[in-house]
Amino acid sequence: MTAQFDVAVIGLGAMGSAALAFLSARGVRAIGIDAHFPAHALSSSHGDSRLIRLGYFEDPSYVPLLQRAYENWRMLEARLRTDVLTTTGVLQIGAPDSKIVAGTRASCALHSLAYEELDRQAMAARFPAFSLDEGEIALLDPQGGYIRPEIAVMGYLTTAAADGAVLHLGEKITSIEPDDAGVTITSPLGSYRAGKVIVSTGSWIAELVPQLKQHAVPIRQVVAWYQPRNGFATQPQRMPVFLRDEGAEGSYFGFPAIGADGVKVGRHAHFREPIDPNQPNPPVNETDTALLDGFVAKRLPAVSGLRVNATTCRYTMLPSEDFLLDFMPGSSRVVVASPCSGHGFKFTSVVGEILADLAADGGTDLPINAFSFESMERFVARSVG
Incomplete structure (x- = not known):
């Protein structure tokens, strides 16, 4: 029997763990799935410390x-x-x-x-x-x-589980197939159905989001x-x-x-x-x-x-070194989170909220227009031109 969820979060590093926690706190039936055991050394969410600052030289936005x-x-x-x-x-x-x-x-x-x-x-x-x-x-x-990354990731997973989220660790998702009614998620261990999916798999993002193969x-x-x-x-x-x-x-x-x-x-x-x-x-x-x-x-x-x-x-x-927080082109049921281009961890706590907004509500009031597929493609086109 295929398990049913409102939202599935694939990848439980910084952004995925926070998204799962925000969803669960809202009472959303959510599952989080990761091929490894957070916070592992193959990710971008370990190493004792991450910098946080308010005066952001990259872009005031x-x-x-x-x-x-x-x-x-x-x-x-x-x-x-x-x-x-x-x-x-x-x-x-x-x-x-x-x-x-x-x-x-x-x-x-x-x-x-x-x-x-x-x-x-x-x-x-x-x-x-x-x-x-x-x-x-x-x-x-x-x-x-500075932020303690391991404490942050494990803290979000702990609160997510306490609020009812299902956690599957050591399970690699091999495909996501959106349709009009939801998304089928498949791994070697089985399949799941969810109304929405958040893909936040870091360096593996292009395996499930082919539009990023040339860019991430x-x-x-x-x-x-x-x-x-x-x-x-x-x-x-x-x-x-x-x-x-x-x-x-x-x-x-x-x-x-x-x-x-x-x-x-x-x-x-x-x-x-x-x-x-x-x-x-x-x-x-x-x-x-x-x-x-x-x-x-x-x-x-x-x-x-x-x-x-x-x-x-x-x-x-990404070529622009910005973030990507948007729906997959052609599907309003798949939310793509990251790459975060080496400066994203400090934003984990707000990106989690944004992803929960996108998956549960279909949009967010927080300012993310610069982090879309369209913005990425415009940057690439300007760079080529």
């Missing part, structure tokens, strides 16, 4: 979503009775006209967000873990900080942890989370010593190395560690000690 995300993270914390989001402030560092610094300033100005500007001398006195070149500045977003590119990301030379300067009270604009070399991010391994550092998108999502991530190599060791030695003198760990995760990138 993200800010209203972030403001809702903060509210929703605090609601999750209240229900779990544990910390998920920790505020340390976020420093956004670079030349005054760099993408990160100028974009952050514009975003803060448009949305009347508080920030503080620090020059090289002020940074040396207040945040000695960092080394700035002459003429560089930092903008301090006082509401920024899984890439390998590497991060490393360092035992700091100056443990006092790298404590969260004295070393905020940071982003650093290195111009043509790209941008780097990092976290203070919030765990036993010390300070975490990475470069956004690393080497943009495409990977096969069905194979293990290529292991960390000397080229990876040389890149990160060099950055730490140059820019974080208080951190430049012993590298104690390095690992991989995945980004799944």
Whole structure:
């Protein structure tokens, strides 16, 4: 007998787990299915910490979503009775006209967000873990900080199950077939019927959403942890989370010593190395560690000690590096969530709400027009042209 549900969520990483929790809290009969056991190391939802900030340099249109995300993270914390989001402030560092610094300033100005500007001398006195070149500045977003990804994902799955969701872990969905009455979902273990389906499978998204085969590119990301030379300067009270604009070399991010391994550092998108999502991530190599060791030695003198760990995760990138939150072309019964292009985790708590809106109500009042298939295709067409 085929099981019947109002909504099925395929993929229970960050976005899928949150969507399942929001649906279940509304009394929707929902099932969540994942080929693995969250939060596993092949996903994009592990690794101890994820950055969150309000002054969003990428595009000011993200800010209203972030403001809702903060509210929703605090609601999750209240229900779990544990910390998920920790505020340390976020420093956004670079030349005054760099993408990160100028974009952050514009975003803060448009949305009347508080920030503080620090020059090289002020940074040396207040945040000695960092080394700035002459003429560089930092903008301090006082509401920024970090999220614990494993706690967030498992917390959403726990609340979803408590509210009645069915969880199937270790089960890979091989096909989804929408029709006028619903969607048939098939795995080697059986089939299910649901009124709507949310596909949020991260680096595997193109397997169930063929329209993304040419656009959603899984890439390998590497991060490393360092035992700091100056443990006092790298404590969260004295070393905020940071982003650093290195111009043509790209941008780097990092976290203070919030765990036993010390300070975490990475470069956004690393080497943009495409990977096969069905194979293990290529292991960390000397080229990876040389890149990160060099950055730490140059820019974080208080951190430049012993590298104690390095690992991989995945980004799944769209050409525009934006999100995709939309119905599958030709079917109002299939909601596509992600790719989130390497900067999505901080939005998990609001994206979960958005996906629940789309699946349960057919639309959302939250601003997502920029994250449609149509917007993606327009960007691709402009890029080709």
